[in-house]
Amino acid sequence: MGDLYALDFDGVICDSCGESSLSAVKAAKLRWPSLFEGMDSATEHWTVDQMYTVRPVVETGYENLLLVRLLLEMKVPSIRTSSVAEGLTVEGILENWSKIKPVIMEEWGESRDALIDLFGKVRDEWMENDLATWIGANRFYPGVPDALKFASSRIYIVTTKQSRFADALLRELAGVSIPPERIYGLGTGPKVEVLKQLQKKPEHEGLTLNFVEDRLATLKNVIKEHELDGWNLYLGDWGYNTTKEREEAANIPRIRMLGLSDFTKKLK
Structure with a gap:
């Protein structure tokens, strides 16, 4: 599907x-x-x-x-x-x-x-x-703009950043246009609530649900919500996390560690 x-x-x-x-x-x-x-x-x-x-x-x-x-x-x-x-x-x-x-x-x-x-x-x-x-003070991780442009998967952005900044960077720096209704930014509620909204949308029925995050604490919050047991959870090892957090994540069965090149391949 x-x-x-x-x-x-x-x-x-x-x-x-x-x-x-x-x-x-x-x-x-x-x-x-x-x-x-x-x-x-x-x-x-x-x-x-x-x-x-x-x-x-x-x-x-x-x-x-x-x-x-x-x-x-x-x-x-x-x-x-x-x-x-x-x-x-x-x-x-x-x-x-x-x-x-x-x-x-x-x-x-x-x-x-x-x-x-x-x-x-x-x-x-x-x-x-x-x-x-x-714009120049930001950079996209290697391979990510192309992966987003040519993604065969349905992509949503779920971030604590204000939506207008994420949208500007996607358009101006990556040349990627993601419809505004697919960008959930600061003020749209906790990420666990956004994930619940997404899984309830009728058009998402039958899709495999994947959440990619670089904060271990956020993934642990998802694990606490049994309603979200259907999500595959990934911790990106290229993001803002520490060695200690990556070691902890490796011992949590629900969480899969993900490298950048595997991530870009998955989106395509």
Whole structure:
């Protein structure tokens, strides 16, 4: 009957870490200008470099702002306001982000919605003022644009990224047009709920259901939902995950590890 693929975007289709880190620094400068007073460019570059290492903890884009500020507080004692920054390491962030995040949100008096709005606004302005540079700060994983263009499977994008950014990148960078109703972005509900919606659509009856994700935590959430037992679950080993997470996934019977070349072949 054929296949349906629900694909995460960041870390499966697109390596957006460069763009999201730079956007987060731009947004952090607007949100907390005093942090950056007298900040040298070397410290700023260090922060962007470290963002590549801590990227696996990000579930939703606004968390990049929190990470930028936390990394700066770790590096520069004079601007430190959070109780967790002293002695914290990048490894510590990778291990304990789910515990650290609510603490710093409260200590800094931040709201999720306000940070989401700011992050989206900064990206919109960057795209409006200099689309080529914004596009250029992203890259698609090798072979993925062609695999999407020539896919014989039914493709859906299921992402925590705002839909307009995923759509712009697909069109401008990959030359791929995916109908907007097949892009489920931020605000369409948790991924487990989107998967439930997709499997209930009458036109999907008889299709083999596949979900490709780079976050182990998301796949574990799917496993908890018995209603979603019919999905094949794949963890992309080229995305934003750690060696430790890949080792854990290899021991979970429901999850299959997937390499990039096998992924592109499956779509075609």
